[in-house]
Amino acid sequence: MEKSPPDIKNTPKEQQSSQDHLSAMIRDFWQQVKNSEQSLNELDILDIMKNINNLLYENQLDVIAEITVGDTKKHKILFTADGKIERFEYVIEISRQAPDLQFFEVEAFRQRINNVDTFVIKSKESSFSLGATDLLIQYKESCRKISIGIMFAKTVPENMIKQAETMALVYLDHLLGEYDFAVRVEAVDFLKIDQSATTIPANQFVTIFERSWKEDLKHTGIFNIQEDQWIVFELTDLKMLVHRNEAANSLLGHENYCYALNVIVDVDSKETLSLVYELEDAINFALRADEQGIHCQNSFSEGVRNMLWYVGNKQSVLQLVKQITN
Incomplete structure (x- = not known):
């Protein structure tokens, strides 16, 4: 007697249909980019960015393209979900399915800044700014991720507190990179300044964050070929x-x-x-x-x-x- 197959609730067929639809949208987007690559290359950076973002919108791909100077080619298209984790799949798949372009290289997610010591975020409404030594960080392991506590090392006007906290989150996003800030960080809390607390200046935190992730939490990124445990x-x-x-x-x-x-x-x-x-x-x-x-x-x-x-x-x-x- 032939055995009946088990009743699978979430079938790969249903998931595959959704994935095929996304792939089709991405394929159409890249075909349009490839067809217009020569003319795009002749535009200035702002117009390139505007045109590529229009193509993303037309193909219902809810992410943002930013244009910078390329490492190996003339331009780099950087795709970002602007921190919206529900759109990370779009960024990943758009970048993964990118064709080989003559003038453009492709990168997924905003990367970590290189100039940590000199990087500053400025308020658009006032003279308030945040730099590397203006944020003091505490951290702890939490649910196999890292939770962060932030103290301001400079005086923040009462009417600027909410904006300063938003600016600090943007700073962390630049410090750790878009993907790591969204995926590896469990929670962020803002703390009152405590002179007796052990804290780390923001410009020293990336090294400690990486060490904690790989050495303390053991998330090495290396595929374990040994037996399951x-x-x-x-x-x-x-x-x-x-x-x-x-x-x-x-x-x-x-x-x-x-x-x-x-x-x-x-x-x-x-x-x-x-x-x-x-x-x-x-x-x-x-x-x-x-x-x-x-x-x-x-x-x-x-x-x-x-x-x-x-x-x-x-x-x-x-x-x-x-x-x-x-």
């Missing part, structure tokens, strides 16, 4: 049993494994559970074979098994899982 615990309030793979910890938050493949399956019998184990093993084997992804967590609650992997190329992984589940 599972720990088990129960969330009693949720009546949920959780298996977490510590071998996947090294890839948490890494830009090359920034997607989560989530497979949710109803388990109503031992036979179904056996089929789910087979499905899980097949996905694991396929993803690990060429380091496309790593199994990071399973949970079980009220007859539903939820399996989670960190993966890189969403399009190819969805196709792979679709083949396996078929």
